[in-house]
Structures are given as structure tokens and as C-alpha cells.
Amino acid sequence: MPVIPELPGNLVPHKSEQEYWLRQYVARLCGLENERFPGSQPVSFSTRDLAKLESQDFWVCEKSDGIRVLLLVQTDAQTNDQGVYLIDRHNSYRQVTGLFFPHHEDPRRPLMNTIVDGELVIDVDPRTKQETLRYLAFDCLVVDDQNVMYRTLDKRYGRLKEWFYKPHAKMMKDHPHMAHSQPFNIQVKDVKFSYHVDDVFNIDIPQLQHGNDGLIYTCVSTPYTPGTDQNILKWKPPSENSIDFKLVLRFPPSSTKPSQPDYHAKPVFELHVWCGDERGVAKYEPYDVMYVDDSEWDRMKSSDEQLDDRIVEVHWDPEIEHWRMMRFRNDKPNGNHRSVVENIIKSIADGVEKDTLLARSTAIRNAWKARQSQPPSAGPPPASKPAYPPPPKPAAAPTPPPRVEARYGPLATSAWSKVAGPTMIAGMYR
Numbered sequence: 001m002p003v004i005p006e007l008p009g010n011l012v013p014h015k016s017e018q019e020y021w022l023r024q025y026v027a028r029l030c031g032l033e034n035e036r037f038p039g040s041q042p043v044s045f046s047t048r049d050l051a052k053l054e055s056q057d058f059w060v061c062e063k064s065d066g067i068r069v070l071l072l073v074q075t076d077a078q079t080n081d082q083g084v085y086l087i088d089r090h091n092s093y094r095q096v097t098g099l100f101f102p103h104h105e106d107p108r109r110p111l112m113n114t115i116v117d118g119e120l121v122i123d124v125d126p127r128t129k130q131e132t133l134r135y136l137a138f139d140c141l142v143v144d145d146q147n148v149m150y151r152t153l154d155k156r157y158g159r160l161k162e163w164f165y166k167p168h169a170k171m172m173k174d175h176p177h178m179a180h181s182q183p184f185n186i187q188v189k190d191v192k193f194s195y196h197v198d199d200v201f202n203i204d205i206p207q208l209q210h211g212n213d214g215l216i217y218t219c220v221s222t223p224y225t226p227g228t229d230q231n232i233l234k235w236k237p238p239s240e241n242s243i244d245f246k247l248v249l250r251f252p253p254s255s256t257k258p259s260q261p262d263y264h265a266k267p268v269f270e271l272h273v274w275c276g277d278e279r280g281v282a283k284y285e286p287y288d289v290m291y292v293d294d295s296e297w298d299r300m301k302s303s304d305e306q307l308d309d310r311i312v313e314v315h316w317d318p319e320i321e322h323w324r325m326m327r328f329r330n331d332k333p334n335g336n337h338r339s340v341v342e343n344i345i346k347s348i349a350d351g352v353e354k355d356t357l358l359a360r361s362t363a364i365r366n367a368w369k370a371r372q373s374q375p376p377s378a379g380p381p382p383a384s385k386p387a388y389p390p391p392p393k394p395a396a397a398p399t400p401p402p403r404v405e406a407r408y409g410p411l412a413t414s415a416w417s418k419v420a421g422p423t424m425i426a427g428m429y430r
Helices: 017-030 049-055 153-174 176-181 194-207 294-302 338-349 354-359 361-373
Strands: 040-044 058-064 067-075 082-087 093-096 114-124 131-143 185-188 212-219 227-235 242-250 268-278 281-290 310-317 322-328
Touching (some): 017 067, 017 093, 017 114, 040 338, 067 131, 114 153, 153 176, 153 185, 194 212, 194 354, 242 338, 268 338
Parallel strands (some): 131 185
Antiparallel strands (some): 242 310, 268 281
């Protein structure tokens, strides 16, 4: 299993004035009306998305197995003091020290307010086994006080490299001693045109020094969209698709004291699906159970870790027709939403294998080149760019999903809405 890093930095206290101020500050920079985590989230790849790759221009890169975080560079315009924070998917802030980002026009000046999207990974040198914490940037929301969320991906990526990364990389080259004070190394993730996915499989992924979790396709022509973005596609082989649930343990009654649970017995490992929040409280409903053999249960007990009420990543094992545990996801505040789970189930049943993806590359390339050869359509002169992203246009009606066999059954209807639920269900204790 790949090494997942711990987030560096000092946690800004929850519900503190500093956290409130930072969330408001980020929302204002992004032009958002809410103070939630502003990062975008992909959707799972399915067969119908092959046609989407032909009809629109996408970039593709490997999906690193790390921790997704936004990097905030907050610079005071009056004093030029620069603070750097990591924002995780819990919308928590950690202040990191030892980093400085110079301005792209004058390295003696600091880069102004910037928000970059990326992933923290641990690279392990295959020869020396030395570990390096590295931040792989792949997109940006704000650069040098300029909101670029409404721009297309190629423009955002250009700003990311030219305004954010290159000045910092040059500073590190000119002053290599500064590397000792940095909490992590910084790089920009390589991307390729979607029809060069074979290069990602054959060149990029074999050279990785960290874990890989599939591919990410991102549409070139669409803006950066906070929340779930239908134009960012997460591909995995169907057999490797995974889902995050809340793990709930229920123990059988004791043989000597039937009114008490037997905590020495192997419990039922219930998987509960997140149904959103109600009045600020996460709602969960039972979905299925996870299979754990006796040897795995012995290892779990010997770890002395808390198991109950944690987010667990599981995959479907077609041989035994059960969900199997992969790892705990401490970096996620909740499991996958019920709607996401339904989409992942469809992608498992209607997934796209690697060979099918590669075989489609020629058609994707031909469609891309045909679009490039078309003359630009005449139209009114472009309007001046807004200070913040314009309100999103109504989405087109989605293509109906293919009819596939419901291999895992519909979501169960639950009489309770929280994970805690009743103390006892069908004679099994919590």
C-alpha cells in the first residue's frame, strides 16, 4: 500500500477568529457566496464518457495516491508579509513555515494572494529508499490577486507554471540552501492531450516514486468549478474502483450476559453511506457489509486502533462477491455521498478497461484534429473579463446512464438517520 503523508504545518484552531477570517478571505478571493472548501471534485468514468472525450478537448494525467490540498499564499499588500496555508477537504487550515513565493516580474517582491490546487505525496527513491514530501500542483484558482477560475484550463495551467512555479523554482536553483527550511518540495504535474494516454501508462506511471490511483481527465474549455465537476473524470480499471463508507461495528450478545455485547467476538462490519448533512449533522444510512476474515480481524484487534465510526475505503471483490477493506481515509470528513456511490456502482458494472481506453485514442485524436481545423465561428467581440467568475449557466440535460445489471442492490431505506442509531438492531449491538 502506498505511503500516505501526514499534513505538515500548525492547525489553525477550529471555530477560531483566524479560521473564520481565512475562510471569508478565500471565499472573497474566489468570488464565492459560501465559505465551504472551494476545490473541485471529479466524477467516476463510465462507458458514455468515451464519447465525451471525442466531442471535447481533454487533458489527461496520472492520479497520484496522496492527499488533496489547496495551497493558499496570503500576502499583506501593506507590509508584504507572506503567509502560506494548506486547506484540506475538511476545510481546515494549516499554516506552514519555510516557504516563500517571489513575484514573477520582480523576485524581490512577494507573489500576491494565490490559491493553487494540488496533492501532497511521498516520493520514495527506489535506490536509497529516501522519502521526500512533495506538493504536485495541477491547477489554480487565484494567481497574484487575479481570479482565473473563469478561464480555460490551458490558461490556468499557463499561469500556474509561469507566475507561480517558475519564479519559485528559479529562486530554489539560485539559493539551494533554502531547501533545508522547506516543509515540502514543489513541482507542477505533467499533463498530456487525452489521445496520448498511452504515454501516461507507458512512460509517466512507471517513473513514479509514489502510488498511482488511476487517471484524471480534465476538460480544457470549461472553467474551474468548486464542488462536483462533471467535466473532470476519474478513471480506474473497473476492478480497482473503490468507495468510501463509514464503518460501523455491531457485536453479538454475550453468551453469559445476553443484555451486553460480546466485544471479544468478531462483529458485523456494517458500511453506512453518507446522505448529506441535516442542520450541520452528517446523516448516514446502512448500505451493505464488509467481509473480514479471521486473520484480518486478529490484525485489526492487535493494532489497538479505533475501528468504529471511521471512514473506510473498500473495493468489490467479484470472486467472493463482497466488499473488502483497502484502508482508512483519515483525510476525508465523510464517506462518499449516496449519489456518488450510485455513480461508482454504475462505473464498476459499466466500467472501461485499459485496453478499451487505449483503443479509442485514434478516434479521440482524429476528432480533436478535426475541431482544430475548423475555422473560428464569427460572433460579437469578446466582453471584458469579470472580476470574478460569472454565474454558471444551466447545465444541459445529462445523457441517461446505460442500463446495467444492479449487481449490489438499491440503497436500503433506514428508519434512523445518524450513524449512532439504535443501540441494538436485530440482536446485534453497537
